[in-house]
Amino acid sequence: MSKLISAPIPAKPRVLVSDALSEAAVQIFRDRSIEVDFQPGLGKDKEALAAVIGRxxxxxxxxxxxxxxxLLGQATRLKAIGRAGIGVDNVDVPAxxxxxxxxxxxxxxxxxxxxxxxIALMFALARQIPAADASTQAGKWEKNRFMGVELTGKTLxxxxxxxxxxxxxxxxxxxxLKVIAYDPFLTPERAVEIGVDKVELDELLARADIITLHxxxxxxxxxxxxxxxLARTKxxxxxxxxxxxxxxxxxxLRAALDSGHVAGAALDVFVTEPAIENPLFGHPNVICTPHLGASTSEAQENVAxxxxxxxxxxxxxxxxxNAVNFPSISAEEAPRLKPFVALCEKLGSFLGQLTEAPIKGIRITYEGAVAAMNTRALTSAAVTGALRPILQEVNMVSAPVIARDRGIVVDEIKREGGASxxxxxxxxxxxxxxxxxxxAGTVFNDxxxxxxxxxGINIDAPFAPLMLYVRNHDRPGFVGRFGSVLGDAGVNLGTFAMGRESKGxxxxxFVSVDAEVSPEVLRAIEAIPQVKRVRPVRF
Structure with missing residues (x-):
């Protein structure tokens, strides 16, 4: 695990542990002379937590x-939040x-x-272990009822x-088992390395005897x-x-199970959790567990x-x-570097949102004064932006590792000379x-x-939360028809930037809009004769 260093923070900090971490994890704070309050039940009491978080x-x-x-509004001293686990859905990261x-x-x-x-669920599903266990313990001995399938030779x-x-x-x-994999970010070289056949989704659906989602x-x-x-599956x-x-x-899935098209399903996660009721509950060919994927003593200890x-x-x-919201930036360089971090992540995100085919490489070229900055953080931001449209849990620290593991080549080029x-x-x-x-982008004096x-077409466009990217022919009538389509849909334009390769x-x-643009409106824009393609993008 790589470690990035920024400016020191004054000693003798104080940490609150508001959920159940192991005693060994709590002891780490004590051993390093950090004052720690271990209150594992406090996290469930919003008011009590808000009353003390400022300390x-x-x-x-x-x-x-x-x-x-x-809660963060009350956290006047807070510098760091550490989540023992991968998901940060319970943290307002923007705030x-x-x-x-x-x-x-x-x-x-x-x-x-x-x-x-x-893997355990795969075995349980193949041999109907939960239902067979319940039947046997009920004294039924229904040996002929539970005819399973072998996994050897099957396609996963x-x-x-x-x-x-x-x-x-x-x-x-x-x-x-024979393993086939669909992953837009999996390179052919990485697929060979881990021993899987890389396929498109339609081929996986048609060939797989068992499908597992990750x-x-x-x-x-x-x-x-x-x-x-589901209808395309075997x-x-x-x-x-x-x-x-x-x-x-x-x-x-319930309908496919009822029809017999899907032989069985095993789920550890659900749309609504805790899953008190669910369309899949009660089906004889369904196995359900209460989000136990990370629930082993070893995993819980490791993350703690x-x-x-x-x-x-x-x-x-x-x-x-492993920061999810900040790269390594020292106090001295932060004022100059932070705007370029934002630029790199947004540029990467823009291109990532346009890219649906597997990514083979990402090249970042720094020209002019920015080439002399801490470009490691900038490159991490660019890779994060490019990968996040599909891998939302990627962050500026893990992005280079994830790119390397997936065989994505990241090139960094510096040109300290003039930048046009x-x-x-x-x-x-x-x-x-x-x-x-x-x-390409830059940061203005503001x-x-x-x-x-x-x-390769010159343009001057600020970023906005909701934008439309349009490729079109430079012919009369585009702007008027484009504006009319949005106007008729009640969508207000913010900024409107255009550029062209040559006359005609x-x-x-690159246009900012004040509201989400529906699929119907996007189709209406694509129907404009001058338009080649339109894509909504978010920042």
């Missing part, structure tokens, strides 16, 4: 404590960032445990072959096993989900020890490890299997990042 420099939590914007609070997690501590749970389809998915694949190969929940992965995709397929609720359309070490390092020395008309320019190119997409080039040639527009 602490650090807050160590699991999932029970909800760190809201309101923490606005207050300058570092949010750390432990993204790699649960990988083996979660993978083993998926892994959707998402990152940290957890790769471990599942490794274990499955050892069990003599992707984060994003706009692109939500209901990746929809009714339509009859008799078995489904396993130990990743996130919402990856599978639960109602559609990791988060204690990370927080202690930061509070005593300023070292940042600007003092500093950052150029990012994302090379995917279908094509390379590129954009400290705000701007896009100055897209696809290729052109681009």
């Amino acid at each position: 602490y420099d650090g807050l160590a939590i699991r999932s029970a404590t909800k760190v809201t914007g309101k 923490a960032t606005a207050k300058g609070v570092i949010v750390m997690n432990t993204p790699f501590g649960n990988s083996i445990t979660t993978a083993e749970h998926a 389809g892994v959707i998402g072959c990152g940290n957890v998915g790769a471990v599942v694949a490794d274990r499955a190969i050892g069990l003599k 992707v984060p929940l994003t706009d692109k992965t939500r209901n990746i096993l929809s009714a339509g995709n 009859r008799g397929v078995r489904i396993i989900n130990c990743a996130r609720g919402g990856l599978v359309d639960e109602a559609a 020890l990791q988060v204690a070490e990370q927080m202690a390092d930061y509070l005593l020395t300023g070292a940042i490890t 008309d600007y003092e500093s320019v950052v150029r990012i190119a994302v090379e995917a299997e279908d094509m390379t997409r590129d954009a 400290g705000k990042p701007r896009v100055i080039e897209i696809r 040639g290729a052109a681009v527009a």
